[in-house]
Amino acid sequence: MQLDKRVVIIGGGLSGLTLAYLLKQNGLQALILEASSRLGGRIQTIKGKNETPLELGATWFSDIHPNLLSLIDELELIKYPQFSKGISFFKTKSFEPAQQFFVPEAELPSYRLAGGTQTLIDSLSAKLNSENIQLNTKVKAIKELDHEVLIETTNGKEFQADKVIVCIPPQLALSSIQYFPELGTDVNAIFSNVQTWMSGSIKFVLEYDEAFWRKNGQSGMLYSHTGIISEMYDHTNIEGNKFGFTGFLSGAAANYSQELRKELLLQQLHELFGEKIMKPLSYFDKIWNDEYISGANQIIQRPHQNNGHKVLQDSYLSGKLYFSATETSSIYPGYMEGAVCAAKRVLRDLKG
Numbered sequence: 001m002q003l004d005k006r007v008v009i010i011g012g013g014l015s016g017l018t019l020a021y022l023l024k025q026n027g028l029q030a031l032i033l034e035a036s037s038r039l040g041g042r043i044q045t046i047k048g049k050n051e052t053p054l055e056l057g058a059t060w061f062s063d064i065h066p067n068l069l070s071l072i073d074e075l076e077l078i079k080y081p082q083f084s085k086g087i088s089f090f091k092t093k094s095f096e097p098a099q100q101f102f103v104p105e106a107e108l109p110s111y112r113l114a115g116g117t118q119t120l121i122d123s124l125s126a127k128l129n130s131e132n133i134q135l136n137t138k139v140k141a142i143k144e145l146d147h148e149v150l151i152e153t154t155n156g157k158e159f160q161a162d163k164v165i166v167c168i169p170p171q172l173a174l175s176s177i178q179y180f181p182e183l184g185t186d187v188n189a190i191f192s193n194v195q196t197w198m199s200g201s202i203k204f205v206l207e208y209d210e211a212f213w214r215k216n217g218q219s220g221m222l223y224s225h226t227g228i229i230s231e232m233y234d235h236t237n238i239e240g241n242k243f244g245f246t247g248f249l250s251g252a253a254a255n256y257s258q259e260l261r262k263e264l265l266l267q268q269l270h271e272l273f274g275e276k277i278m279k280p281l282s283y284f285d286k287i288w289n290d291e292y293i294s295g296a297n298q299i300i301q302r303p304h305q306n307n308g309h310k311v312l313q314d315s316y317l318s319g320k321l322y323f324s325a326t327e328t329s330s331i332y333p334g335y336m337e338g339a340v341c342a343a344k345r346v347l348r349d350l351k352g
């Protein structure tokens, strides 16, 4: 790889940051342009009143994700299994009590990261030079010049580069960025029909000052076909001294106010977990449909539709433009593993 190449990465999520980290290991400093005011994209850990790390975005991974696991090891981050011991609940009908079940010990564990998934983003960005990361910088156009590309942002900035790597979900990459010359009708038809994984989903977090459910022999795990919560899991930290839950709400909840979502959720949990559930220290939720994931343009598609399509892995503008978001990966597209695999694929392509 020519080390004097100027590389611009668009999007500071896991894929963009991993690519910048890999390029730096290869002696090349890339510039990251990130539209929002924070790094991480679909990874977002917030802190509750007791400083409990609470995941609004990506949370779990497992032994079937070797590229993510080796990155985690390399960055010296610590993983630990999702707590699942004790009575779990499965509610199929509103007019019948929830069924109880136990997760078999032999089941492949789901892991979480100590300190929250955000530690992965923080560790990657700490390996980069801070002057190579520009937040609040939304790219709106990429133009091919003779031997380089011109990148234009919505706040009037311009950047020239030899290579530009777009690390944002393909559908958004097409709807929010203009390409000159255009990518072509066939290419556009695929890009506009790539499902952005977890777009539109609603994640919630609850924080408590004790894990009263564990004391009652409960795992904190709930699957439900009724009520506002569809899935819920224990969210205690690795040290076992900060407590809570995380999970998903059903799609219809997007139409309710956050206050009503919290009220309905606590009502649903009261029946299973008793009085103590009614007084959380913190409640937050996030509907993932903003301008940084779907461009507020919610299109319903089949899960993983067109993810990993060959068209997403090709280069454009005479080899000066590549795409690398998790959806471009043919291995675990949509997941964190896919984001790391996509970055590794682009690195291989850039090395030639």
Ligand SMILES: Cc1cc2nc3c(=O)[nH]c(=O)nc-3n(C[C@H](O)[C@H](O)[C@H](O)COP(=O)(O)OP(=O)(O)OC[C@H]3O[C@@H](n4cnc5c(N)ncnc54)[C@H](O)[C@@H]3O)c2cc1C
Binding pocket: 010, 011, 012, 013, 014, 015, 016, 033, 034, 035, 036, 038, 039, 040, 041, 042, 043, 056, 057, 058, 059, 060, 061, 137, 138, 139, 140, 167, 168, 169, 172, 176, 177, 197, 198, 199, 201, 202, 203, 288, 291, 292, 293, 324, 325, 326, 327, 334, 335, 336, 337, 338, 339
């Ligand atoms: C609620 C939820 C739960 C999830 N749970 C899991 C899980 O448990 N396990 C798992 O493996 N995966 C999970 N995922 C998926 C995981 O988060 C993604 O696979 C991964 O984070 C994607 O990284 P990425 O870099 O490809 O894309 P993104 O994280 O989407 O990053 C793209 C970045 O580009 C920026 N951007 C957008 N437009 C522009 C523009 N025009 N100019 C500049 N920047 C721009 C965005 O702000 C964003 O920072 C979950 C996702 C969500 C939303």
